[in-house]
Amino acid sequence: MAEDVFKALADPTRRKILDELTERNGQTLFEICTRLTTKHGLGSSRQAISQHLAVLESAGLVVSRRQGRYKFHDLDTQPLERIVTRWLKPDAPEGTP
Amino acid sequence: MAEDVFKALADPTRRKILDELTERNGQTLFEICTRLTTKHGLGSSRQAISQHLAVLESAGLVVSRRQGRYKFHDLDTQPLERIVTRWLKPDAPEGTP
DNA sequence: TTGATAGGCAAGTCGTTACTTGCCTATGCT
DNA sequence: AGCATAGGCAAGTAACGACTTGCCTATCAA
Numbered sequence: 001m002a003e004d005v006f007k008a009l010a011d012p013t014r015r016k017i018l019d020e021l022t023e024r025n026g027q028t029l030f031e032i033c034t035r036l037t038t039k040h041g042l043g044s045s046r047q048a049i050s051q052h053l054a055v056l057e058s059a060g061l062v063v064s065r066r067q068g069r070y071k072f073h074d075l076d077t078q079p080l081e082r083i084v085t086r087w088l089k090p091d092a093p094e095g096t097p
Numbered sequence: 098m099a100e101d102v103f104k105a106l107a108d109p110t111r112r113k114i115l116d117e118l119t120e121r122n123g124q125t126l127f128e129i130c131t132r133l134t135t136k137h138g139l140g141s142s143r144q145a146i147s148q149h150l151a152v153l154e155s156a157g158l159v160v161s162r163r164q165g166r167y168k169f170h171d172l173d174t175q176p177l178e179r180i181v182t183r184w185l186k187p188d189a190p191e192g193t194p
Numbered sequence: 195t196t197g198a199t200a201g202g203c204a205a206g207t208c209g210t211t212a213c214t215t216g217c218c219t220a221t222g223c224t
Numbered sequence: 225a226g227c228a229t230a231g232g233c234a235a236g237t238a239a240c241g242a243c244t245t246g247c248c249t250a251t252c253a254a
Contacts, residue, residue, distance in 0.1 A: 001107060002112075006103075006106050006110050006112070007107055007108050007241095009106070009107075010103050010104055010107035010241095011241090012100060013242085015099075015103070015183075018183075018184075019184075022184055025164055028200075029200070029201065030200065030201090036210090044243085045243075046200095046201085047243075047244070047245085048218090048242070048243055048244080049204090050201075050202075051145060051242080051243080052242090066254075068200095068250095068252075069199070069200050069201075069250065069251040069252060070200070070201090070251090070254065071200080072106070075184070077184055077185055078239080080181060081185065081186060084177060084181045086112075086115075086116075087115055087116075087119050087172070087174055087177060088174055088178065090175060097196070104211095108211090108212080109210085125230075125231090127229090127230065127231090128232065141213085142213075142214070143230095143231085144213075144214070144215085144232090145212070145214080147213090147232075148212075150212080153243075165220095165221060165222075165230095165232090166220065166222065166229070166231075167221090167230070168231070170196055170229080171242050174228070190202040195229095195243075195254100196253100197228090197252105197253090197254085198251090198252080198253085198254100199250100199252080199253095200249105200250085200251080200252100201248105201249085201250080201251100202247105202248075202249075202250095203246105203247085203248075203249095204245100204246095204247095204248105205244105205245090205246095206243105206244080206245080207242105207243085207244075208242090208243085208244100209238100209240105209241090209242085209243100209247100210240085210241075210242095210254085211235105211239085211240075211241095211247085212236100212237105212238090212239085213237085213238085213239100214235105214236080214237075214238100215234100215235090215236080215237100215248100216233105216244105217232105217233085217234090218231105218232075218235095219230105219231085219232075219233095219237105220229100220230085220231080220232095221228105221230080221231100222227105222228085222229080222230100223225090223226100223227090223228085223229095224225105224228105224233080
């Protein structure tokens with residue numbers, strides 16, 4: 001639902017995670033943790049990031065695939081494209097009769 | 098800031114207000130209140146809507162103009178267009194070389 | 195098999211936020 | 225002037241959300 005997408009986007013840490021996955025897709029939880037602390041400078045614990053990933057996943061913004069003991073996370077921008085057209089309708093992007 | 102925009106969009110009542118202003122721009126506080134209760138069926142008090150409008154206004158999504166004892170509220174979608182391109186950049190909409 | 199790595203689950207804490215309640219200001223009409 | 229309408233301010237309450245803490249499971253390498 002759109003509700004979940006908006007609530008998922010409300011948190012700055014979750015938006016940083018989306019930024020990180022935009023740069024490099026298919027990261028594991030620990031990869032995201034380390035790159036968030038080093039590059040973006042925010043010290044969030046593993047559990048915190050894990051819960052954020054769960055929120056993003058239930059919103060459909062992130063899909064995960066398990067492989068052995070690793071769990072890779074991929075970005076999915078489809079939910080984003082849907083929610084924005086809500087108030088931008090009178091724009092008539094291109095193929096509108 | 099983008100922070101304010103995302104937080105403003107996180108609340109379902111505020112999104113309904115944006116829906117309402119999309120349908121009819123330039124409404125007063127009382128107009129929005131009555132149309133939200135009648136059409137959308139959600140019973141929010143005047144003060145609640147007033148505070149929501151303040152949040153939307155500080156996020157730049159709504160601009161207000163005072164005229165006598167009335168205060169009209171207009172939708173501004175510019176902040177929306179900015180925040181979405183954040184993760185949709187590789188899309189290259191149409192006029193991109 | 196043992197240890198190390200990658201991740202999950204659940205309860206509890208603390209801050210934020212949406213909403214209420216009560217009162218106040220300002221404009222317009224008669 | 226007097227009253228009604230349109231809106232604002234501020235403190236208090238209740239619930240939600242982010243984060244922590246502690247322990248548990250599963251996979252791989254030695």
